[in-house]
Amino acid sequence: MSSNPIIQVKNLHKWYSGVHALKGVTLDLRRNETVGLVGDNGAGKSTLINLLSGMQLPTEGEIFFEGKKVCFNGPADAMEAGIETIYQYNSMVPTMSIARNMFIGREPMIYSIGGIGILDSKKMAIESVQAIADVDLHLRSPDALVGELSGGQRQGVAIARAMHFKSKVMILDEPTNHLAVKETQKVLGFIKSLKKLGIPGIFISHNIHHVFECCDRMIAMARGEIVLNKRVEETNMTEILDVL
Amino acid sequence: MAGLVFLVILAVIFQARSGGVFLNTVNLQGILGLLPEVALVAMGVTLLMICGEFDLSVGSVFALTPMSMAVLLEAGWPFLAAITVGLFVAMTVGLVNGVLTVKFSIPSFITTLGMLFVARSMTVVISGGFPPLLPLNVIPKWLFVTYVGPGDMFRVSFIWFLAIAIGMTLLLSRTNFGNWVRATGGFLPAAKSMGIPTKRVKIACFMICSLLAGFAGTLQVMRLGAPLPSIGEGLELQAVAAAVIGGTALTGGIGTILGGIIGATLIRVIDNGLVLSQVDANWFKMALGALTVFAVILNAWLRKKAKSIKVETEK
Numbered sequence: 001m002s003s004n005p006i007i008q009v010k011n012l013h014k015w016y017s018g019v020h021a022l023k024g025v026t027l028d029l030r031r032n033e034t035v036g037l038v039g040d041n042g043a044g045k046s047t048l049i050n051l052l053s054g055m056q057l058p059t060e061g062e063i064f065f066e067g068k069k070v071c072f073n074g075p076a077d078a079m080e081a082g083i084e085t086i087y088q089y090n091s092m093v094p095t096m097s098i099a100r101n102m103f104i105g106r107e108p109m110i111y112s113i114g115g116i117g118i119l120d121s122k123k124m125a126i127e128s129v130q131a132i133a134d135v136d137l138h139l140r141s142p143d144a145l146v147g148e149l150s151g152g153q154r155q156g157v158a159i160a161r162a163m164h165f166k167s168k169v170m171i172l173d174e175p176t177n178h179l180a181v182k183e184t185q186k187v188l189g190f191i192k193s194l195k196k197l198g199i200p201g202i203f204i205s206h207n208i209h210h211v212f213e214c215c216d217r218m219i220a221m222a223r224g225e226i227v228l229n230k231r232v233e234e235t236n237m238t239e240i241l242d243v244l
Numbered sequence: 245m246a247g248l249v250f251l252v253i254l255a256v257i258f259q260a261r262s263g264g265v266f267l268n269t270v271n272l273q274g275i276l277g278l279l280p281e282v283a284l285v286a287m288g289v290t291l292l293m294i295c296g297e298f299d300l301s302v303g304s305v306f307a308l309t310p311m312s313m314a315v316l317l318e319a320g321w322p323f324l325a326a327i328t329v330g331l332f333v334a335m336t337v338g339l340v341n342g343v344l345t346v347k348f349s350i351p352s353f354i355t356t357l358g359m360l361f362v363a364r365s366m367t368v369v370i371s372g373g374f375p376p377l378l379p380l381n382v383i384p385k386w387l388f389v390t391y392v393g394p395g396d397m398f399r400v401s402f403i404w405f406l407a408i409a410i411g412m413t414l415l416l417s418r419t420n421f422g423n424w425v426r427a428t429g430g431f432l433p434a435a436k437s438m439g440i441p442t443k444r445v446k447i448a449c450f451m452i453c454s455l456l457a458g459f460a461g462t463l464q465v466m467r468l469g470a471p472l473p474s475i476g477e478g479l480e481l482q483a484v485a486a487a488v489i490g491g492t493a494l495t496g497g498i499g500t501i502l503g504g505i506i507g508a509t510l511i512r513v514i515d516n517g518l519v520l521s522q523v524d525a526n527w528f529k530m531a532l533g534a535l536t537v538f539a540v541i542l543n544a545w546l547r548k549k550a551k552s553i554k555v556e557t558e559k
């Protein structure tokens with residue numbers, strides 16, 4: 001069982017009115033494997049991620065999650081299944097507190113009818129403090145606004161959120177974008193800690209050094225296709241730069 | 245909050261200038277009697293602005309709703325049915341505003357600007373040019389506009405206003421829906437990627453905003469006893485001013501219902517205070533305009549100040 005791939009993608013195509021952004025992508029994501037996804041601007045990395053996270057529907061092709069065929073009609077479906085995505089832009093609302101951000105769309109409630117109800121603020125405060133401590137992030141208070149955090153801390157909170165909701169797969173689309181060296185190191189640290197926890201992940205970055213530093217497998221994309229898919233031991237930087 | 249500071253300062257000034265009339269019972273009665281009408285509109289507009297959208301049609305809905313009710317009452321409908329249809333009309337306007345805005349991804353500024361004219365025009369058309377007479381005997385005045393409380397301090401409408409204000413505050417601060425509203429207005433891509441039905445959240449806010457404006461207009465018509473097709477003109481901008489004075493950000497995500505109420509109170513107080521101080525009434529808009537800009541500047545300054553204090557105490 002544990003040797004089965006957790007995600008299987010078969011012959012995935014995506015057209016954006018005239019643009020063929022994905023041209024038949026097939027790949028397996030194994031359990032206990034962190035995959036690095038690299039490729040030039042416009043190669044189709046984010047498009048692939050958008051299909052896996054339910055932001056968009058594929059034009060053609062199939063996605064299997066834990067062996068079962070899935071059809072994600074929205075991000076909520078993918079999150080429900082256990083796929084957490086941390087986006088290229090920040091998926092935090094800067095004008096809201098850390099505790100509020102942790103639970104956007106998945107608020108614990110004391111009482112509710114038809115999906116709308118009273119927030120369990122106490123639980124939100126306690127659990128967000130716990131979740132943040134679990135990823136070794138040190139923040140003053142769960143009531144601080146996310147807008148007051150540094151870029152690296154924000155990604156840290158996003159990762160804490162994903163961990164808190166027991167994600168089975170973590171997808172990170174350029175989480176180190178716009179981050180300074182020190183902050184980047186923190187985020188890379190988070191990614192390495194995922195591996196220790198046995199959570200498989202897909203990590204997208206333009207910095208091949210970073211990808212080599214924390215991934216087990218390299219996948220390179222160019223013009224909507226996968227052009228290389230090897231374990232890190234079997235490849236090297238020059239080969240990857242060559243195919244791109 | 246800048247609004248609160250202004251409120252206290254103005255109360256003191258007007259009290260002095262009017263020789264003590266400003267804070268006497270009769271005058272407070274006047275302010276509190278009118279306040280619910282503006283404040284209800286301001287609350288709805290505040291909620292919608294927090295959600296990241298605008299509604300310029302509230303002034304027209306303010307007139308259309310009671311006019312629909314009055315026309316039906318004149319045709320012999322019972323009160324409850326007529327007011328229900330009136331409020332239903334208001335919600336439908338909100339629904340149309342919301343659906344047009346999110347389905348076609350156009351700025352709500354445009355959608356509701358169009359609706360401002362459409363709803364106003366409909367008001368005049370259904371009134372047939374002559375405003376119908378409200379059959380006063382069928383309106384349960386005791387439920388809406390009669391004076392109550394110690395010394396007949398306020399009208400029943402004030403109790404409606406308080407209840408709705410508390411409900412709206414709780415909705416925004418204590419429910420998951422409120423969380424979604426803030427997230428949608430605060431940063432739309434993040435809200436979407438967390439699986440929030442942002443389109444439906446926006447449409448719901450448009451509908452609540454319209455409903456409150458319609459109810460407010462209905463209160464005013466019951467107070468005046470006649471549905472004039474011209475009521476509520478310019479109210480949309482007063483409501484935006486109230487929201488902004490109360491600390492709501494035009495960019496969405498930031499603001500409170502209480503802030504909107506304080507802003508609305510401030511506007512009523514200026515209007516009333518200028519009259520009492522025997523200042524030419526034409527100064528009202530000037531004062532309102534200056535106050536709006538000044539309040540925003542002060543709010544921005546206070547926010548920066550608060551941030552720097554936080555940073556200092558962190559060390």
Ligand SMILES: Nc1ncnc2c1ncn2[C@@H]1O[C@H](COP(=O)(O)OP(=O)(O)OP(=O)(O)O)[C@@H](O)[C@H]1O
Nearest residue numbers: 016017019021039040041042043044045046047048
């Ligand atoms: N929503 C969209 N509508 C239309 N075209 C799109 C959309 N999203 C992506 N594309 C197009 O699809 C192609 C792949 O884009 P994608 O964002 O997947 O690239 P990427 O590999 O993530 O690039 P980057 O490294 O710059 O993030 C590009 O040609 C892009 O212009």
Ligand SMILES: [Mg+2]
Nearest residue numbers: 045046047088
């Ligand atoms: Mg991308």
